[in-house]
Amino acid sequence: MAKTGGLGDVSGSLPKELARLGHDVTVFMPYYRQAREYFAAQGIEPEPVIPTTWIGWAAWTADVTFLRTVLPGSDVPLILVANDYYFDREQIYTSLDPIDAVQRYAVFCRAVIAGCEILGIQPDVLHAHDWHTALLPVYLHSGLQASTSFRSTRSVYTIHNLAYQGVAGSAAFNVLGLHSRYWSSDGLEHFGQVNLMKGGIIFADQVTTVSPNYAREVQTPAHGAGLDGVLRAVAYKFTGILNGIDIEEWDPASDPHLPSHYEAYDLRGKAAIKKALAGDAELKYDSKTPLIGVVSRLVEQKGFQLLLPILGKLLKAGAQAVILGSGDRAYEEGFMQVAEHHPETCRVWLGFDNALAHLMYGGCDLLLMPSMYEPCGLNQMYSLRYGTLPVVRLTGGLADTVIPYDGTNEELANGFGFTAPSSEELYFATWIGMLSYKEAKLWKKLQRNGMAADFSWARSARHYEEVYARAVT
Ligand code: ADP
Numbered sequence: 001m002a003k004t005g006g007l008g009d010v011s012g013s014l015p016k017e018l019a020r021l022g023h024d025v026t027v028f029m030p031y032y033r034q035a036r037e038y039f040a041a042q043g044i045e046p047e048p049v050i051p052t053t054w055i056g057w058a059a060w061t062a063d064v065t066f067l068r069t070v071l072p073g074s075d076v077p078l079i080l081v082a083n084d085y086y087f088d089r090e091q092i093y094t095s096l097d098p099i100d101a102v103q104r105y106a107v108f109c110r111a112v113i114a115g116c117e118i119l120g121i122q123p124d125v126l127h128a129h130d131w132h133t134a135l136l137p138v139y140l141h142s143g144l145q146a147s148t149s150f151r152s153t154r155s156v157y158t159i160h161n162l163a164y165q166g167v168a169g170s171a172a173f174n175v176l177g178l179h180s181r182y183w184s185s186d187g188l189e190h191f192g193q194v195n196l197m198k199g200g201i202i203f204a205d206q207v208t209t210v211s212p213n214y215a216r217e218v219q220t221p222a223h224g225a226g227l228d229g230v231l232r233a234v235a236y237k238f239t240g241i242l243n244g245i246d247i248e249e250w251d252p253a254s255d256p257h258l259p260s261h262y263e264a265y266d267l268r269g270k271a272a273i274k275k276a277l278a279g280d281a282e283l284k285y286d287s288k289t290p291l292i293g294v295v296s297r298l299v300e301q302k303g304f305q306l307l308l309p310i311l312g313k314l315l316k317a318g319a320q321a322v323i324l325g326s327g328d329r330a331y332e333e334g335f336m337q338v339a340e341h342h343p344e345t346c347r348v349w350l351g352f353d354n355a356l357a358h359l360m361y362g363g364c365d366l367l368l369m370p371s372m373y374e375p376c377g378l379n380q381m382y383s384l385r386y387g388t389l390p391v392v393r394l395t396g397g398l399a400d401t402v403i404p405y406d407g408t409n410e411e412l413a414n415g416f417g418f419t420a421p422s423s424e425e426l427y428f429a430t431w432i433g434m435l436s437y438k439e440a441k442l443w444k445k446l447q448r449n450g451m452a453a454d455f456s457w458a459r460s461a462r463h464y465e466e467v468y469a470r471a472v473t
Contacts (some may be wrong), residue, residue, distance in 0.1 A: 009130060010160065010210075010243060017244075017461035018075045026121055027071060028112045030104075031082035032092050044069060055114045056105075058177030062086070064111045067121070079119070081111045089454065090355055095234055098168035102194065103175050105166070106353055108176075109135040116149045123149075125468045127156045131166030134200030135176065138188065139201040144176055152473040157204035159197065161375055162218050162225045166196030205471040207238045208464075210376035211397030216238030218423070223373060241464060242286045242400055243376045244457030245385070250361075252386045252451075258357035262453035267444065269389055270362065277363030279323050280356070281347035285349075290437040292430065293322045293388070295365030295379055298327030298335070303370030303393055310427045315345045322364065322377045323348045324356055362387040366416075368432045370426045374398050379414070384450035389443075390415040391430050402455070405432065410442055414450035 011165035015025045029035065031046075038047060047167040054061050066102065081087070086104045095101035104120065107415050112133075116123060118122030123303040128136040133297050135157035146152040159169060170448075172194040183189050188199040201207050209215045217223040219232045221226050231238060249255075252270075253263050259276045262269030307329065317322060323346075332350050339348040349356065361367070367383040370393045376397035392398040393419040398452040403409070416433040418425035437443055 010158070012071065013244060013246065013430065013457040014461060014464060017457045018464070019074065019076050020458070021461060022404075023465075026077045026079060026123075028079045028081060028108075028115060028396075029085040029109050031067060031080035033090065034092060035080060035090045036088070038072075039069065042072070046078075049079070050083070050118060054116065055110050057110055058174075060106075060175065061125075062107045062111075062178060064114070066111075066115050067214070073339060079113065079115055081108055082137040083107060083111075089391065099172045099175065102166065102168045102172040102196065105132045105196070106135060106175050107313060109133060109139060112136060113139060113144065113147075113150075121149060121235075122151070123153050124472055125156055126150075126156055127158065127464075128159050128200060128204070129158045129316045131164055131197040131200070134166060134196040134198075137204035138176075138182065138199040140179065142182065145386075146435050152472075154205040154468075155203070156206045156208065156467055157200040158473050159201075159207070159209040159218075159375075162209075162223075162227060164196075165198070165227065165444050167196075169195045171283070186302040190417060192354070195227075197315045198227060198230055201227065201234055205237065206467045207231075207234055208467055209240050211242050211400045212240035213399045214373075214375045214396040217373070217396060224333075225309065239467060241460055241467070242397060243378070244460040245378060245381045245455045247456045250358075250385055252362055254356055255362065257355045258362045258448060262387070264387070266461075267447060268386060273359065273363040274361075274365070277322065277359050278320070279425065280359070283322070283345065283347055286320075286471075288438070289318065289320050290365045290369060290434045291322065292364065292366045292391075293321070293360045293383075294325060295360050296325045296327075296366050296369070298331035300328070301372055301374075303372050304331045304335075306370045306393075306421060306423045306426045307368060308338070310423045311335070311338045311346070312342060313427065314430055314434075315342045315436065316338070316405050317431060319345070319348045319430075321364075322360060324351075324352050324353060328370070349393060361388055364388045364431065365392055365437055368426075369393070369398060370396055370421075371398060372421060375443075379396070381453075381455045384414055384453055385455065387447035387451050389433060389436075389450065391426070391433050391444055392417050393426070394419065401455070404429070405436060405446060410445050410449075410451060413446055415446070435447075 018025045047067040049066045049068045067080040071078045094273045260269040260272040275285045335348045341344045361382045367390045374396035392402045402415040403413045405413035416429045418429040
């Protein structure tokens with residue numbers, strides 16, 4: 001699949017779960033070069049459904065070919081929208097300029113509408129994601145009710161990351177083919193510019209984002225990226241639904257990347273994984289020493305400016321650390337330097353390595369995520385599922401998934417947390433984690449609490465069902 005992050009996960013997993021719940025789901029996606037390469041590598045050749053069609057709106061036309069296949073690993077229909085100029089490009093999202101970006105996704109959204117009409121699809125709900133498809137709720141609002149395909153269609157719009165809003169100069173409005181009444185502060189205009197995400201938020205029947213806590217945070221000026229006022233105004237139709245994880249791929253009882261396996265009620269297999277990981281890291285295996293892990297993009301969003309100054313101190317306080325990531329050079333070099341100073345206790349791998357990531361979720365004792373902001377976050381869910389206790393900054397989805405141990409709540413707690421973005425607080429929370437690790441009975445209880453949580457897509461899909469129900473009533 002064409003996938004650059006969480007959005008790829010959601011659009012791959014949610015439709016399959018919805019289909020399992022008995023819904024009739026069709027997914028539309030641009031036929032990106034990466035998707036073409038993916039299908040070619042699988043020996044799959046998506047079939048054109050109808051001959052190439054011209055779609056037009058306002059003064060614009062584009063030729064599109066609709067190809068039909070299924071979402072990998074399912075029988076959910078996937079319609080690929082092909083137009084070589086717009087979608088057969090080296091990079092999925094990087095555009096020549098903001099107007100080009102708007103044009104690409106205006107073409108895609110218009111093609112989805114035309115595709116439904118041509119293929120006789122009459123959706124009850126059109127579910128659009130992020131700025132790229134924010135125009136779908138807007139087009140639906142602008143008069144598609146006249147079309148037999150959309151007579152009773154309602155829209156749901158999901159924000160995966162508020163940092164990318166689809167902003168372009170006012171000239172981009174002409175590309176959209178919308179009536180001038182949509183060019184207002186109650187429409188797509190935002191401080192003199194076109195803002196597609198704003199349109200999606202205003203005109204969708206229901207709006208969601210990827211965790212309940214992020215939904216609250218983005219309604220404040222500190223986290224709203226300029227759209228907090230708009231989000232407050234639509235609070236009545238705005239909710240947060242936690243993403244799920246693929247619980248088959250991420251299962252310590254069967255993970256093929258692990259040298260041994262374990263379950264919540266029998267954690268013995270975890271020690272052998274820690275041993276293997278310590279071996280790979282060229283660190284001395286010691287069951288009594290807490291092994292701290294980081295698996296992440298090394299960027300400011302993830303809060304590594306808090307960790308760098310105190311990592312050496314944590315090692316001196318009796319921890320070992322393994323770090324896997326890549327990103328900003330300053331962090332890469334900073335962590336490498338710490339490892340050079342502490343070769344006995346710290347190992348850094350620069351790069352992206354899925355197999356090693358699995359080994360780390362299995363073999364570490366603590367996993368650090370001091371994020372500045374985190375719409376949902378996946379790492380903490382993987383780590384909870386693997387009985388590796390997360391130490392997190394309690395922001396966004398991290399606050400929805402990690403219940404920090406406070407000395408009294410061992411019946412519920414599944415990790416460690418702090419709130420202020422400071423190195424001292426991160427140090428203290430990690431140190432509490434290291435102390436708790438020494439208390440075998442408490443530790444096992446916290447591990448089991450984490451492993452008992454349900455982060456499946458089935459659970460998320462049931463929440464989306466509720467949102468769809470609200471949209472159509
Ligand atoms: P984000 O999408 O903001 O990077 P998430 O926590 O939502 O953060 O997801 C990150 C995903 O990428 C996780 O699946 C994590 O295991 C994986 N990942 C990040 N960095 C690496 C790396 N260097 N090697 C392997 N996997 C990584």
